[in-house]
Amino acid sequence: MLNQFRPDPILAGVTARAARGRDDRSFLIIAAVPKPELVCPAGALPALKAAVDNGADCVYIGLRDDTNARNFAGLNFAAAQAAEGVRYAHARGAKVLLAINTYPQAGEHARWTRAVDTAATLGVDAVILADPGLMRYARARHPALRLHLSVQGSATNHEAINLYHEQFGIARAVLPRVLSIAQVDELVRHTAVEIEVFGFGSLCVMVEGRCSLSSFACGEGPNTRGACSPAKHVRWDPRPTGLEARLNGILIDRFTPGESAGYPALCKGRFEVEGETHYAIEEPSSLNALALLPELARIGVAAVKIEGRQRSPAYVAAVTRVWRAAIDACSAHLASFAVEPGWSAALAQLAEGQQVTLGAYHRKWK
Template structure:
């Protein structure tokens, strides 16, 4: 079971490699990937350096080109695919069928992984991409229970990668329009949800508010802290009650089910967080490496160490973690 870690920039890539990632994933500095944030991602020169650094140490490099180009944008996405082929990444992480079709035709030897943004939640959907685009792996959305993951792994034509730690998308990835409904820009068409230019933090006499394109996402008393205004983690009024109607600020943490994920045949565990600091990437990679090593070497005796949970808990959104949809009652 591989450990796949986020590389938002060169320093993060280096610490992830040193801390024991089996693979790192990165993106270019444009809307071709789902973490299109200012100051993040790689120039071509940095990619070359990163690939050399990682591959010479036995770590694979994946390039995420996992947003959806409109007709007139397609050449830019195709250029990203060409760049990946030229720089010899180990795999391209793609979501769009048009981009996949191009990659298959132009670079038939290039490995394609289906991005989580490709929204494949069943074996039939994964096998569609396997048969049509010869994908070598699929990353699946954070919507399946562990039993459903096992069923998918058993019936899929290709190995399956799942999310192991990081920010929790509550909605099926690739099919969430909440951000673009509020702002015009979202993960599919822009590579980011709640783009920074629409975010407003406002102090009133009694409250601290966060707004997205004018919409009140949350408000707290002045001495409390409030998270980044992603729509699914806001507080709203439903049936005269105010609360986290969709989900609380929390991070996914699969330490307690890692041995099970290994046992059902999951091929790789992914850590979310290209937007996070190198220090975060190092700490999470170290914990996940140690845990996966324990799973691999002593699967019957695997026990989650308190120190691992402590470290990951401290790094989590709202200092809370959850098993998300893997755990049926969360649903």
């Protein structure tokens, strides 16, 4: 299973890196252009099919409990649905990755180890894990199961990633959305582990896996419950002063008539600092790294991830379609790649607050 998973992206990465410094023309002649895999989200079977049908190389999913970081009511896969998803994807040449990326709580470890066992039984192509104890279990019990380090594992540097590699043989690491493009480049040069980065979707402003803002506000957060600012704690209150969005009673924002009112993820609210009211942490916006695709490919990034397991099949289809076209175009003509206006328009439509940002890839965002 390990060998069948990939041709040899590490080698591809090395080739890409070795080719840097030459002009793009000679690069095209000498080496095949490395083509990052497109990794798309699915919260349920229809979204998985939409991702596969529109050109995803991999689809990542979660089981229907708190073992994954999108533990929302009505979302995710029972084992039988997951099995059908794996059959559907494999029949069409796509891979399925199972996210088991919350932290097992003391005394409840069995739910997480069972999820790893389920993954092995399902024949998924990799599991995405955050917890070292669980990685150790997976490595010992299912040595053929490919391990990816989840973004929730918070590994932002090559020392950390190489530790997981030495200890558990992780094949890939998903980077938290904190590094500039130059820092991603530097990191890729220092590890044999494949690197997956986020390309599009809701933007975590905080280092993933190291944010307790949600549990601070409402008692449930990503690490322990697999949810951030969960809907059951959200209240919308129409008041004379405007529409108020509250999370567990805490006022996250207030919208005047005509203002678009986004979901009150608590880091994207407006707050008062020194008498000034503003988006003190981040505006409602989505990450869109489409313009950086050639640079990511040159760096040797192995995969680009689309956020959004909580999104609809239509959303997944639309985003997958754009990214498939872009990655193919970039791979065919790296030097002359340009973002097509139609792609940008389609993605902007789907973005939070209809705004997109390059996030931390762009140094100025920081």
